[in-house]
Amino acid sequence: MTSSQPEQLLPAGFDYYPAVISLEKSIALYDYLCEQLEWQQPRIQVFGKHHLIPRMQCFIADDGVVYSYSKQALNNAPWPEPLLAMRRRLQRTYGYEFNALLANWYRDGQDKMGWHSDDEAELGSQPCIVSISLGASRKFKIKNKITGQQHQVLLQSGSALVMHGGSQQLYQHALPAQAKVSGGRINLTFRTVGQASTKAYSIGHK
Numbered sequence: 001m002t003s004s005q006p007e008q009l010l011p012a013g014f015d016y017y018p019a020v021i022s023l024e025k026s027i028a029l030y031d032y033l034c035e036q037l038e039w040q041q042p043r044i045q046v047f048g049k050h051h052l053i054p055r056m057q058c059f060i061a062d063d064g065v066v067y068s069y070s071k072q073a074l075n076n077a078p079w080p081e082p083l084l085a086m087r088r089r090l091q092r093t094y095g096y097e098f099n100a101l102l103a104n105w106y107r108d109g110q111d112k113m114g115w116h117s118d119d120e121a122e123l124g125s126q127p128c129i130v131s132i133s134l135g136a137s138r139k140f141k142i143k144n145k146i147t148g149q150q151h152q153v154l155l156q157s158g159s160a161l162v163m164h165g166g167s168q169q170l171y172q173h174a175l176p177a178q179a180k181v182s183g184g185r186i187n188l189t190f191r192t193v194g195q196a197s198t199k200a201y202s203i204g205h206k
């Protein structure tokens, strides 16, 4: 795990590290997680209509961590050993303790995530979220909530994007569809979720 300076010029609170895992390991982990995680595709309600979310997901968390998705509590999946090892490395590198991990699987370029901030109360006011990318490279967009100014970074396999400080208060982010991308991508977002709150994390994650 590198502790060198982040590469691309992004707004304060977004740090991109292109190669925290070797390409070979990142692809091996992608294949392992595709097969081993219990992927789900929950429904959400947007403007009164029910939709399947446009990606697969799996929520992994310590016992006692409560997470709801559109008012339905999700079961916490257990940590597979390779992700426990990764959590230990990330905790050492970034100095945060993570008790939860939302894994997103974008099966191809049609799968996506809409504009949102990870600003729910149970994440705290200035959360640190470490986002690891495995598989196909995808564009990640960042938008200033007040000025609308946008930034973009290509998230490559084996990279880490660390969101911290005011990144959720001041900006939204999204993973747009990219019709020409045929390969799949898994994204691992390590988080610290408050133990006491039962508020939904993912409302608005269209």
Ligand SMILES: O=C(O)CCC(=O)C(=O)O
Pocket (backbone or CB within 6 Å): 102, 104, 113, 118, 131, 140, 155, 173, 174, 175, 187, 189
């Ligand atoms: O797939 C990504 O890189 C973004 C995931 C994300 O924003 C989230 O899980 O909240």
Ligand SMILES: [Fe+2]
Pocket (backbone or CB within 6 Å): 116, 117, 118, 173
């Ligand atoms: Fe997010």
